[in-house]
Amino acid sequence: xxxxxxxxxxxxxxxxxxxxxxxxxxxxxxxxxxxxxxxxxxxxxxxxxxxxxxxxxxxxxxxxxxxxxxxxxxxxxxxxxxxxxxxxxxxxxxxxxxxxxxxxxxxxxxxxxxxxxxxxxxxxxxxxxxxxxxxxxxxxxxxxxxxxxxxxxxxxxxxxxxxxxxxxxxxxxxxxxxxxxxxxxxxxxxxxxxxxxxxxxxxxxxxxxxxxxxxxxxxxxxxxxxxxxxxxxxxxxxxxxxxxx
Amino acid sequence: xxxxxxxxxxxxxxxxxxxxxxxxxxxxxxxxxxxxxxxxxxxxxxxxxxxxxxxxxxxxxxxxxxxxxxxxxxxxxxxxxxxxxxxxxxxxxxxxxxxxxxxxxxxxxxxxxxxxxxxxxxxxxxxxxxxxxxxxxxxxxxxxxxxxxxxxxxxxxxxxxxxxxxxxxxxxxxxxxxxxxxxxxxxxxxxxxxxxxxxxxxxxxxxxxxxxxxxxxxxxxxxxxxxxxxxxxxxxxxxxxxxxx
Numbered sequence: 001x002x003x004x005x006x007x008x009x010x011x012x013x014x015x016x017x018x019x020x021x022x023x024x025x026x027x028x029x030x031x032x033x034x035x036x037x038x039x040x041x042x043x044x045x046x047x048x049x050x051x052x053x054x055x056x057x058x059x060x061x062x063x064x065x066x067x068x069x070x071x072x073x074x075x076x077x078x079x080x081x082x083x084x085x086x087x088x089x090x091x092x093x094x095x096x097x098x099x100x101x102x103x104x105x106x107x108x109x110x111x112x113x114x115x116x117x118x119x120x121x122x123x124x125x126x127x128x129x130x131x132x133x134x135x136x137x138x139x140x141x142x143x144x145x146x147x148x149x150x151x152x153x154x155x156x157x158x159x160x161x162x163x164x165x166x167x168x169x170x171x172x173x174x175x176x177x178x179x180x181x182x183x184x185x186x187x188x189x190x191x192x193x194x195x196x197x198x199x200x201x202x203x204x205x206x207x208x209x210x211x212x213x214x215x216x217x218x219x220x221x222x223x224x225x226x227x228x229x230x231x232x233x234x235x236x237x238x239x240x241x242x243x244x245x
Numbered sequence: 246x247x248x249x250x251x252x253x254x255x256x257x258x259x260x261x262x263x264x265x266x267x268x269x270x271x272x273x274x275x276x277x278x279x280x281x282x283x284x285x286x287x288x289x290x291x292x293x294x295x296x297x298x299x300x301x302x303x304x305x306x307x308x309x310x311x312x313x314x315x316x317x318x319x320x321x322x323x324x325x326x327x328x329x330x331x332x333x334x335x336x337x338x339x340x341x342x343x344x345x346x347x348x349x350x351x352x353x354x355x356x357x358x359x360x361x362x363x364x365x366x367x368x369x370x371x372x373x374x375x376x377x378x379x380x381x382x383x384x385x386x387x388x389x390x391x392x393x394x395x396x397x398x399x400x401x402x403x404x405x406x407x408x409x410x411x412x413x414x415x416x417x418x419x420x421x422x423x424x425x426x427x428x429x430x431x432x433x434x435x436x437x438x439x440x441x442x443x444x445x446x447x448x449x450x451x452x453x454x455x456x457x458x459x460x461x462x463x464x465x466x467x468x469x470x471x472x473x474x475x476x477x478x479x480x481x482x483x484x485x486x487x488x489x490x
Contacts, residue, residue: 022392024385052385086415086466093403094410134399135408140269140297143395147267150392151399154379158338163380165339170331221331 002156003099003109004030005149006068006075008124011037011116017048018146019113020055026153031059032068032110065124069110074102077112077128078148079120080141088130092152095132096159111152116145173223184225185212191236247401248344248354249275250394251313251320253369256282256361262293263391264358265300271398276304277313277355310369314355319347322357322373323393324365325386333375337397340377341404356397361390418468429470429477430457436481 005023010016010033020031033040046056062068069075076095090098099109112128114120125131134143134151143151168175189198189208198204220228250268255261255278265276278285291301307313314320321340335343344354357373359365370376379388379396388396413420434443434453443449465473 018389018392021389025381025388025392027382050387050389083414083416086413086418086469088411089414090411091406091408092399097410130411133408135402135406136270137272142295143270144263144266144295144391146389147263147270147392147395150388150395154337154396154399157380161336161380163336163378165342166333166335166375168331169328169334171328173331224331 001103001108002026002028002030003103003111004032004072005153006032006034006065006110006112007036007145007149008034008065008068008112008120009037009115010113010145012145013038013042013044014048015116015145016042016059017045017050017052017056018144019149020045020049020052020059022146022150022153024049024052024055025150026157028153028156029055029058031055033059033061034065034068035063036061037115065112065127069112069127071108072110073107074099075110075112075128076130076132077114077120077125078132078134078152079114079125080133085122085126087125087128089133090130092132092134092155093159095130095152096155098130099156100159111149113145113148168219170221171223173221176220176222176225180222180225181216181220184220184228185215187229188215188232191232195236246348246353247271247273247275248348248356249277249317250398251277251279251310251355251357252281252390252394253279253310253313253357253365254282254360255358255390257390258283258287258289259293260361260390261287261304262290262295262297262301263389264394265290265294265297265304267391267395267398269294269297269300270395271402273398273401274300274303276300278304278306279310279313280308281306282360310357310372314357314372316353317355318352319344320355320357320373321375321377322359322365322370323377323379323397324359324370325378330367330371332370332373334378335375337377337379337400338404340375340397341400343375344401345404356394358390358393413464415466416468418466421465421467421470425467425470426461426465429465429473430460432474433460433477436477440481 005019005028007016007019016033016036023029023031040061046053049056076098102109112120112124132152134148136143188211192198198207250264250273252261252264261278261281268274268276285306291298294301321343347354357365357369377397379393381388433456437443443452
């Protein structure tokens with residue numbers, strides 16, 4: 001179960017649709033709308049959601065904030081913090097960590113977003129366990145509602161994502177063994193000796209090292225080595241042919 | 246200098262505007278458009294950017310991908326990876342790390358986003374240093390263009406953000422010292438002894454511990470302790486008054 005997303009008095013159908021799309025992008029499905037300022041259901045929201053019908057169709061409308069969060073046990077609102085309120089102010093990353101920790105304990109969680117222009121009123125903020133403030137450019141800090149939902153949904157998903165930071169997709173072919181790589185490099189050097197490219201003795205070692213660095217840095221596959229062997233053969237052959245003219 | 250954001254053949258003014266807004270939210274200003282499918286400048290894009298005029302006005306239009314990235318030294322594209330292409334596939338977090346590392350070396354960087362429906366063509370992908378794949382719900386993986394820009398801009402900003410994970414905003418008042426807290430707790434227990442709430446001897450210790458846990462868990466401020474002292478005084482006074490009737 002991913003947390004519920006509670007939109008309080010959303011004003012634009014486009015934003016509800018964008019929020020629904022962002023939710024489903026990261027596996028959230030429980031959308032709750034507190035007194036939306038548009039008619040609901042909304043065809044415009046459905047269009048903007050680009051196919052997140054499961055979220056749009058499942059969205060529930062509530063008459064009050066208290067009703068919308070009644071069954072939840074942990075709620076965190078994204079908003080600018082009211083200075084007069086003593087309340088934990090946490091980052092999106094800390095918000096994701098808190099939600100995952102709470103859910104691991106079996107607690108029902110929700111993320112709350114206030115109205116587009118005014119943000120969540122203090123009376124609703126004070127009922128939240130923590131307030132999440134997104135650290136933005138202080139001169140241009142207001143995020144679009146759909147963007148804020150996306151950011152939090154991503155942060156929640158990212159916290160438990162196990163995708164390797166970097167992989168080299170090599171398709172059908174494997175990354176070449178060092179033997180295969182060295183065999184290509186040696187052949188290249190033989191050909192370069194033959195054509196005189198490595199003819200200056202005191203520069204030869206450095207040049208060979210540079211060439212080896214070029215072809216070692218990018219994890220060549222066996223298929224790519226075969227291509228490079230072919231390129232070398234062709235260049236050598238053409239050179240010979242031109243030499244004969 | 247934050248990285249350039251390169252949008253290749255964007256189709257919708259709303260998406261360019263949303264991208265510009267998301268960029269400025271996290272301090273990006275260098276927007277580059279490769280043969281946009283709408284007229285540029287675009288009033289609709291400006292409206293959607295909600296005041297990110299500096300990004301919209303500074304945006305440059307290019308006739309080709311090669312022109313748009315000509316001055317850049319490291320470019321990473323967000324896209325689904327073409328299976329037939331041997332290319333590093335990295336996460337958004339790894340993308341941010343790579344960009345920060347490159348910029349620390351003084352390299353000019355860019356983030357590339359393909360057209361909304363089709364994504365970046367292979368001929369452009371292959372010129373990128375790495376491909377960033379956003380790990381999404383496999384059943385609903387397509388992110389809105391503006392959302393994708395926001396996600397990467399956030400990830401870039403997050404990587405160097407120093408906001409404390411959690412702070413308690415206490416305003417004018419400090420978090421109470423343990424002496425002040427204990428003084429309130431002791432007074433509460435004296436009053437509860439007086440009214441008989443703690444009368445069952447074998448339960449007294451556990452009850453006192455529970456009450457102390459309640460009021461210790463939430464880091465009360467001095468101002469809040471004064472409020473609670475006032476509440477206690479009022480409750481005791483009213484009880485006494487009612488007792489006199």
